[in-house]
Amino acid sequence: MGGSSRSTRSVAELEREVRELRQANETLKMYFTMALELDLQSPPPAAVFEMARERAGAHAVAPQPPAPRPHGGVRWAQEDPAEAGDVPPTKVEFRVLGPIEATIGGRYVDLGATKQRAALTLLVSQVGQPVSVDVLVEALWDGQPPQSAISSLHAYIANLRRVLEPDRAPRKPAKVLRTRGRGYLLDSSVVDVDAHRFGTCATAGWQALDRCDPQRALDEFEAGLALWRGEAYAEVSDATHVSPEVVRLEELRLSVVEGRCAALIAVGAHEVAVSELAGFTQSHPLREYGCELFSLALYRAGRQADALSVLRMHQRRMAEDLGISSSPALQRLEVEILRQAPTLD
Template sequence: MTNEQANSDTMVADPVVGDSCRMYVLPRQRPGDSIGDAPRVAELKCKVAELESELRDLRRTNDTLKMHVAKALGLQLDSPIPGAGFETTRGGKATNAVAVSRRTAPGAVRGETQVPKPTETPTGVEFRVLGPVEAAVAGRRIDLGAPKQRAVLALLVSQVGQPVSVDVLLEELWDGSPPPSAITSLHAYVANLRRALEPNRAPRKPARVLRTRGRAYLLDSRMVQVDVHRFGDRAMAGWQALDRGDPQRALREFDAGLALWRGQAYAEVADTTHVAPEVVRLEELRLWAIEGRCATLIAMGAHEIAVSELAAFTQAHPLREYGCELFSLALYRAGRQADALAMLRAHQKRMAEELGIDPSPALQHLEREILHQAPSLG
């Protein structure tokens, strides 16, 4: 027996990175085994060559798919966290390897936020905008005043670290038709917010949190914390833990991130021209985190729980293919092969009728795997 044979019990081909892939675990000779003759080695080499060819083909397909996803969602998907498709992780008993369907997390989940995230907040100011806007100073929630004053703050938080011009604020607050007194009212709102955010600031001392920049205002990103950033950190940590094969840690991270949501992001100004794109971005990241949490439940062997949560998720978001993929996999793992196939075919029919498109390669691959009860599905 060679040293190479003694060093490892298994030989694992590279996972196919794409919308759908599998990790193939091939048997290798163990110490004391009689297997390992030349024909067997040749057979294994042939199998690896076939897999490498399939890997190259699917990587080319994946590059094309990622380009279309990035164009459609405005995301950067150049550095996957974690790997995509069916990968092997540990679940249930420590000795059983199971395949869990995963996708690449969006760039914004990976922490590629629009502004630098503060490492500390000398002022102790925290904003919560994953729901109605709230603010706290030194851990105590503060009164943000009248609706328009709250809207001013929400608009500034949505662009934290970036100046927001007076003209934009006037247009958004008064729907494009500000009255003659609007500029005076805006100045009063800003002054009130400054007093609330820096209650101990001495008279005539420059504001450190809500600053003036020419004919614009901005919230200094070095002086504040925003729950949007904490959510992104937690979601990123969840995907990374799942990629490392640590589903318990992944579940804690996803749960902590999703617990920050209290309703629609930036609720007071969600429909305004300058905030609506950010609301859409955050909602997409929230759905990715939910799907990541469900993938984690499957990795932990909590198939029935995953089935119940994915049933509600896919009903609310029927065109999300990854949710459908996870739902079908969870059904199959729960011993419901017929329901898993019915789910895939119902989704295929909906996509054809509503969008006129075929299911993704990932779903087509999963259907074949379920039909043949492939061992890679666990």
């Protein structure tokens, strides 16, 4: 009986020690997993190792923090800061004039699930500026985040870092998606965004028109419009910090459509301009510059009556819907069409 009791106690003690060892291992495993995901810049505090040793009991060997090694192995980013900027990352190109896409070296990359893509879209909308964790959580969960929201966000960021810098060595600090305080930012020096290129094309197109170079203007406008695939920042277009930029880009897009039609008229492609402006003015009936261009294109295509009809229909709409008169530019254009002014040719 006595021997049986001692055996039972020995088994129970061994089982308890095994459980404690497993708990200690899980503690360390959890820390190193978080370190890998969050790109922590310092080794784990000694308290973590001490806690694991105490929980494991006398049978456990206290683990040691990783020491610097001259070649290979895991090293913490702070150990050798001189190496941080040795190899610049390949530039990442983001496309947000439609559903978000990313390419690295001309190859598309998988940006993951819906919320992960939305987090990246929000960061792209603020390239070069930090976006706080609070803003990201608010946008991703519509103001009602679950208890796991912060952990989920950290996982999204870790996944995105691996995707955006596939060749980054372990423990090297991220250079594309960086940590800033209690938030994250995309480094503008290694990121290219189609929305920014669109703005550059728009400016170049209008400058070319001002220089009386309509063919160059047409090329710039068409290059800019070709970047659009749908609504800008589609995944988070309603987010508080993004919606003003969505509105701005849409207004700029409409002005570029009008600029392209002005360039078409200037190079003599009147019929093409007529077909483009017919649909544009129907979708945006209150845009007076579009109406002016449509009427001018019709007149130069030899359709004087249709040109006058467009102007008068617009005038009635403005009076009935808004209680205002047409702009002076449209009124002058109507008079010049009636007079068949040589300046219109």
